[in-house]
Amino acid sequence: MTFGLTLALGLALSFLAQEFLPVVPWAYEARLLLVPVVFFACAVALPFPAMLLFAFATGFVWDARHLVVDGAAMAEQVFSGAAVTDTASPSFGYSILLYGLLGSLMQGIRPLFRRGRWELPVLMCGLGTALLLTIEHLWFCFLRGRFFFPEEIWLHIGTTALLSMMISPVIFLLVHRLSRLAGYQIRYDGLELKRAW
């Protein structure tokens, strides 16, 4: 419980810290996305139900901060003056699904994280960030009826993912330290299951 609350506090702080992080202009406007990295670290440290709760909270606040709600409907008043039904904006809450999906992927490598093996979790942090941005881009393409993949998009996604990978060991270290301080053992459910059999 204490560990979960501490991680929730850490996640909230990451949202605030994100506001202080600048973009890297020479890297196609890439930016260290701290919030997804902290979420991924929480996702490998917490059990599945708690991960879903964190995914809900993260996606909810992420959309509230970044989504342009009904942007197209408000913009599309040209010539006729009549508002057009909004089909170009993802619905509020779509990030919750994305975080839930990516958090579930991170759950798959929990056993490794518990053993203190960070290579794959670090790699997955970068991959998760890249997937987050790619799925989002594909979603936008689908909603707006035009698929296109300019080089800049891939370079932006790649650089952002690389920055996430670089910071993730520090976040994992912090999560491990916090679990020790809170007296929480990052459990390996798979072994428990074997023992039960």
Add this chain to the structure above:
Amino acid sequence: MRQLNIVALLIFLGAVGWVFSWKGPAALAVKERVMNVFSPFMRTGAAVQESVASLSAPARLPSEVAAENAALRLEVERLRIRGEAYDDKVRENNELRGMLGFAESHPVRLTTARILTRNTATYWSTAMIDRGTADNLAPDLPVRTAEGLVGKIVHLYDRESEILFITDETCKAAVRIEGTTEQGILTGVRGIISRTPELRITYLPRDANVPVGAKVYTSGKGGVFPSNILVGEVTRFSSLDDGGEALVKPAVDFDKIKYVFVIDREGAR
């Protein structure tokens, strides 16, 4: 899969469905509350980033700053005189309109705003400015710089607003091409804002005569953007199956803008 996990997954999916069912106003209300919490951190974050950036900026001599200050003061005086002449013309115009029975035109009010942060976390081309409802702003107000059209306000908060750049593909404006009778709808192109954003004018006739280098201005149709604001200049025209399409290089350098003007008409609301 354990039973508890299945129950948690069902609750999660139910909660997501509930959030998805929210209509625009409900989502906007939630967004406003969350953004008001973020507000002080956005401002502090912007100030910190600016301070850090200024450390690497080359130092300037006090004499240079004083000379620039004097030149700017003169410019302000000159513009003040022009403003008075403009107000006089608007008054005269309204008197004449009154005689002819036309609706009175409202003088333009410009609110200066500073760009706090740009949204680069998602694919929206948006930015936060340091003016909001407290400064009497409203949704859909157009935003410009001295160079040309920047975009419009999409979300309003107490002390900040979010502007949607004209480079975003959901921000559309009715435009006309100078020197021709052609009019079309201008949209942005999704991508990275700093990589020479291009704008597109669609719904042009296939056989339209659009010269390269022609200036593009807002036409004023649609009611969001006032007429005659420079948007950019045509770089290419191509005939496609479903009509003509012109590519436009924006007049505004979106990488460099720090301050913008929000256009409002006094008494219009």
